[in-house]
Amino acid sequence: MTQMPGTIKAAKMTDTKISARNVQVYYGDTHAIKDVNIEIGSRAVTAFIGPSGCGKSTFLRCLNRMNDTIDICRVEGNIDLDGEDIYDSRVDPVQLRAKVGMVFQKPNPFPKSIYDNIAYGPRIHGLVRKKAELDEIVASSLQKAGLWNEVKDRLDGPGTGLSGGQQQRLCIARAIAVSPEVILMDEPCSALDPIATAKVEELIDELRENFTIVIVTHSMQQAARVSQRTAFFHMGNLVEIGDTQDIFTNPVDKRTQDYITGRFG
Numbered sequence: 001m002t003q004m005p006g007t008i009k010a011a012k013m014t015d016t017k018i019s020a021r022n023v024q025v026y027y028g029d030t031h032a033i034k035d036v037n038i039e040i041g042s043r044a045v046t047a048f049i050g051p052s053g054c055g056k057s058t059f060l061r062c063l064n065r066m067n068d069t070i071d072i073c074r075v076e077g078n079i080d081l082d083g084e085d086i087y088d089s090r091v092d093p094v095q096l097r098a099k100v101g102m103v104f105q106k107p108n109p110f111p112k113s114i115y116d117n118i119a120y121g122p123r124i125h126g127l128v129r130k131k132a133e134l135d136e137i138v139a140s141s142l143q144k145a146g147l148w149n150e151v152k153d154r155l156d157g158p159g160t161g162l163s164g165g166q167q168q169r170l171c172i173a174r175a176i177a178v179s180p181e182v183i184l185m186d187e188p189c190s191a192l193d194p195i196a197t198a199k200v201e202e203l204i205d206e207l208r209e210n211f212t213i214v215i216v217t218h219s220m221q222q223a224a225r226v227s228q229r230t231a232f233f234h235m236g237n238l239v240e241i242g243d244t245q246d247i248f249t250n251p252v253d254k255r256t257q258d259y260i261t262g263r264f265g
């Protein structure tokens with residue numbers, strides 16, 4: 001069977017959750033993502049790795065239309081979530097971002113209480129009618145994010161009063177509170193110390209049972225620890241994607257090999 005250029009192997013992949021075809025991204029005249037084709041498996045962690053500026057974050061932001069918020073950014077091609085085109089004009093990007101949540105590099109809790117940080121999304125999306133229902137979502141989201149025991153006695157305290165690692169787990173709890181199907185994480189541990197990083201990595205491992213997770217990371221060790229599939233990007237191209245172990249032990253492309261052995265990046 002001939003493989004289309006840019007098509008990726010589907011080793012050990014779970015059911016496809018997101019399918020992207022011929023995706024191009026431009027910032028003005030800069031061609032940042034070049035004809036990317038990728039399938040992202042459901043209920044698994046996919047890591048995006050590659051040298052600085054290769055387009056990992058840009059491509060990640062395509063998956064919940066966060067690039068729509070950047071004026072000079074133009075996205076072409078097709079991205080389907082469960083077979084539905086997320087760039088269809090009938091899709092409301094705000095609703096899409098509830099389904100495809102995002103956690104950023106720097107923990108960014110709202111300047112509100114811990115409770116209100118979590119309650120915000122369910123309130124604005126009209127997911128609850130009664131205070132008891134909201135209490136339940138707040139508690140279960142914090143439990144799923146592994147933060148409940150640390151904050152249950154201080155839910156009225158400010159989210160910004162937590163440690164960096166706790167703030168990042170709060171942001172993950174906030175993303176979970178609107179029952180997303182996919183969680184995008186853009187270097188979620190880069191501002192955290194090793195202990196907080198380990199907690200977030202453990203959490204990612206637990207969350208993959210119920211969510212599809214895509215994580216951008218500069219740390220190859222982290223990609224190896226948390227992901228089942230790894231995609232290597234280079235200069236806007238998706239060079240290869242495969243089972244994480246294969247990518248790190250037996251990459252097909254010389255550029256991947258050079259990167260994982262530390263020859264550039």
Ligand SMILES: Nc1ncnc2c1ncn2[C@@H]1O[C@H](COP(=O)(O)OP(=O)(O)OP(=O)(O)O)[C@@H](O)[C@H]1O
Pocket residue numbers: 027030032050051052053054055056057058059070072
């Ligand atoms: N808002 C923007 N405006 C203009 N150009 C941008 C913007 N964001 C990214 N770019 C350009 O797009 C290309 C890809 O950048 P991107 O941030 O996606 O790479 P990355 O692999 O995530 O990098 P890093 O690992 O350093 O975060 C780069 O050339 C970058 O300069």
